[in-house]
Amino acid sequence: MRRKPIVAIDGPAGAGKSTIAKIVARELGFLYIDTGAMYRAMTWKMLKCKVNFKDENKIIQIANKTNIELKQLKDKLKVSVDGTDVTKKIRTEIITKNVNTIAAIQGVRKVLRSKQHKIGQKGGIVMEGRDIGTTVFPSAEKKFYLDAKPKERALRRWKELKAEGKRGSLENIAAAIRKRDYRDRNRRVSPLIKAKDAIVIDSTALTLHQVAQKILNEINKP
Ligand code: CDP
Numbered sequence: 405m406r407r408k409p410i411v412a413i414d415g416p417a418g419a420g421k422s423t424i425a426k427i428v429a430r431e432l433g434f435l436y437i438d439t440g441a442m443y444r445a446m447t448w449k450m451l452k453c454k455v456n457f458k459d460e461n462k463i464i465q466i467a468n469k470t471n472i473e474l475k476q477l478k479d480k481l482k483v484s485v486d487g488t489d490v491t492k493k494i495r496t497e498i499i500t501k502n503v504n505t506i507a508a509i510q511g512v513r514k515v516l517r518s519k520q521h522k523i524g525q526k527g528g529i530v531m532e533g534r535d536i537g538t539t540v541f542p543s544a545e546k547k548f549y550l551d552a553k554p555k556e557r558a559l560r561r562w563k564e565l566k567a568e569g570k571r572g573s574l575e576n577i578a579a580a581i582r583k584r585d586y587r588d589r590n591r592r593v594s595p596l597i598k599a600k601d602a603i604v605i606d607s608t609a610l611t612l613h614q615v616a617q618k619i620l621n622e623i624n625k626p
Contacts, residue, residue, distance in 0.1 A: 408434070408528035410543075411623060412536035415550035416585045416596060418557030420607050420615060421532040424550065426479075427616040429530040432623070437474060437523055438481055439533035439540070442516050443507045444494035445472045445485050450506055451498065457505055464511030472519065504584055507534075508591040534588055537599035546623050547602035550615070556608045557581055 411434065413425050422438055429436035449470050455462050475482040483491045493499070506512055513535075520540050524531055531540065537547035552560075558578035565572050588596040598604060603622055607615045 407526055409545035409623070410524055410527050410541050411530040411619075412541055412544040412547045412599075412602075413530065413532040413550055413619075414534055414537050414548070414596065414599070414602065416557065416588070417581045418561045419550040419552050420560065420612060421550050423612050424607075424616050424619065425530045425532040427612065428619050428623075431616070431620055432530070433528075435523070435529045436476060436481065437520065437529060437531045439516070439520055439531060439536065440503075441474065441481060441483050441494060442472055442519070443503050443512075444499050445483050445490055446470060446512060446516065447499050447503045447506045448490050448494050449485050451502065457502070460509055460511065463506065463509055464515075467509075467512045467515045470515075472516075474523075500580070500584070504587045504591070508587070508593065510593045513593055534596040535594035537602050538597060539594045542599070546619075547599050548619055548622075549598040549602040549604045551604065551606050552608040553606075554578065554582065554585075 411428065411432075413421050415421050422440075425438070426436050428434075446467055449466065450457070450463055453466055455466060457463070471486050473484045475484070480491070482489060483494060517540055520531065523529070524541060533540070537544055537549070555578070558574060558581055561581060562572065562574050562577050565577070585596070605615055605618055610618075
């Protein structure tokens, strides 16, 4: 029997990938994997070890020995590092600020890519990140590149933070997103780019459910 499809969703920060990937996975009865959470978890570990961020060899050595687990609970993904629950800890500002330094290291990506492969190779998965359709699963059956105008992405992030009771000016959030996207797009290894065969969806003027529906319609096309 042919395996179930692999659905890859890539795009910049704040484009709505996580929420949409979760809805799509739930509708299809597929597993949902947030690869950004893996890079965040690795960053948490490096900060905990107080490793010098310039010491790539040491970072790769630690990455090879770090056990990251994603467990799908009812409506969220539980993330643990070597048995410690870091689900909330990986969403803090210090992680967001440092994550793309760790994500730009080839040896770290190799470790996480091989993990992502193991999880996804049987299909029946919605995997979201920056390089899923280009590097992790270049032969994924369905690829999407989710984007939105920078102003809208910053506004969404601002609302998210506000809902969590955190503060931050819209200008600062927009600047932080700009910086992170620039670094993700311009790194040497697996930069954020649209896969040639990815379907682009601009979600600026769409609701989450409209975007999810567009993706589901594409997936259900014969
Ligand atoms: O904040 P947001 O949800 O947009 O980002 P994320 O998906 O949690 O990813 C955090 C960071 O991890 C990104 O800015 C990238 O530097 C890195 N990342 C990556 O390099 N490759 C992936 N497949 C996923 C995330």
